[in-house]
Amino acid sequence: MNITLEQAQKAVAAAIEKSKELNVKMNITVVDSGANLVAFSRIDGAWLGSIDISMKKARTARYFNMNSGEIGKLSQPGGSLFGIEHSNGGLISFPGGVLIKKGDEIIGAIGVSGDSVENDHKVAQAGADAVK
C-alpha cells in the first residue's frame, strides 16, 4: 500500500499547522513506500539548506523503516553504524524523519527540517499522525 497525494497533502497541512503553533519555519517532504517524492512545501522564509535535509530525512526513515533519529544513535563515532551517512547519496540521521503508517503497514515517510531537531521531530510527527 502506498500513500496517496490526498493523504500526503493532509500530512503537509498538519505539519504546517504545527509549525505555525510552534512559530517555526519548516521544509516538509513526504515520500511514498518506494521512497519517491509525493509532496513538498517550504514555509516562507524557511532555510534553503533544509530543502535537501527534509528530503533526506524522509528517505532515511523509509530506507530503514525507523525514524531518522534512531539511525543517529548508532552512527556516532565508535557506534556500530559509524559513517552510514555516506550511503544512498547522503543520509540525515538526526531527528525529523518519521514513518507514515496505515495500521501496521508503512505507506510512506515525512521529513521536516528548519529548526531545532526537537521541533523538526514534533512537526514531522504531527504530519504523520494526520494520516493514521
Add this chain to the structure above:
Amino acid sequence: MNITLEQAQKAVAAAIEKSKELNVKMNITVVDSGANLVAFSRIDGAWLGSIDISMKKARTARYFNMNSGEIGKLSQPGGSLFGIEHSNGGLISFPGGVLIKKGDEIIGAIGVSGDSVENDHKVAQAGADAVK
C-alpha cells in the same frame, strides 16, 4: 520579489485542476526566484521519472528566464546552445517549464511532467496563470 508558499500552492492546485480536466497524471514543481524548491505534488499514478523532470523544467525556466521549450530550440545539433543540458546538474529543454510572473517581475517558475509535452506545457501554463 519572491513567490510565497500560498501563491505556489495556488499554482499547484490550478495545475492539478487542469490535469483532471485533461485526464492526465502529472508531477508539478514550483521554484522561487532563486530557483529553490517551494512546492511539489505528484498526482497518484504519475510517472516516477517525471519527478526529476518536473524539477529540472522549473529550474531550467528560471535559470534562463524563459520557458524551458525555448532553450530546446537552440540546443539541437548544430544549434548555438547544443549540449547545454549537461550544465547545472542536468537541464530539461523541452516544454513544460513556465515562468511565474507578478506583473513584469519573475517571482518563480513551474515545471510539469507526466504526459505529452503539449499537455505538460498546458498544465504548467494553467499553474502560472493562477498566480498572475
Add this chain to the structure above:
Amino acid sequence: MNITLEQAQKAVAAAIEKSKELNVKMNITVVDSGANLVAFSRIDGAWLGSIDISMKKARTARYFNMNSGEIGKLSQPGGSLFGIEHSNGGLISFPGGVLIKKGDEIIGAIGVSGDSVENDHKVAQAGADAVK
C-alpha cells in the same frame, strides 16, 4: 503490488536461458514497482559498461511505464523529448528495458544490456514473460 524476489529470480533465470540460446553475454537487472533494485546477474565475460546500462534501462522502463526503446523514439534531435536522458541521473532510451506486469498491473521492470539492442530486448522480453 510489487515483484517478489522469487519472481525476479525467475525473470533473471529466463533471461540467462535466452542469452545462452542466442549465444550472448548479458547483464540483467530487475527493479520493483518503486524502481528499486531486486535482483541482478552478470553472465561471465559480459561487458562491464553494461552493468550500469542494464540498471538504467530497467529504471527508465519503470520511470515512464513503457519499454525503454519507446522513449528513444521521442528523444532524437528534433523530437519532443530531446535530451530527456539528462534527467534522473541518466536514462537509457534504447531497447532492452521492459516492463514486468502481473495481469494489467506493473510490478517491476527488467533491463538487459550486453549485445545488440535487438538481442538486449529479446532477452529482456523473455525475462518479463517468465513472470506473467
Add this chain to the structure above:
Amino acid sequence: MNITLEQAQKAVAAAIEKSKELNVKMNITVVDSGANLVAFSRIDGAWLGSIDISMKKARTARYFNMNSGEIGKLSQPGGSLFGIEHSNGGLISFPGGVLIKKGDEIIGAIGVSGDSVENDHKVAQAGADAVK
C-alpha cells in the same frame, strides 16, 4: 582469477539460506576481483537503504582487500584513516563486507546489509564460505 556467476549465485544462495536461519531480511551483493557487480538479491521486505550499503560494503572489502569492518577500526575520529568514507563515491566501513577467496587468491567480495552489523557479517561470511 575472477569469481564466476555460478560461484556468485552460490554465495548469494548461501547468504539467503543463512538469512532465513537467522530470520533476517538482507540485501546481498557480490562483486568480482575488479570490484564490479556480479550478482545481487534483495529479500522481500529488506530495507531499501541497504541496497546501496550492501554494494558499498562489497566494494570496500575488495578496494582494500580486507573485510569492511577492518577499515572502520582505522577511520574513527583520531584514527589514521579518519574520513576515508568520503573516497570512491562513498565507502561503508562497518562489518558486512567480506572477501571471497579461492585458496589464497581473492576472487571477489560479498556485502550484506539489512540487520545488525553482527548479523550482516554472519550472513556475508556464510556467503563467502560457500565459494571456498
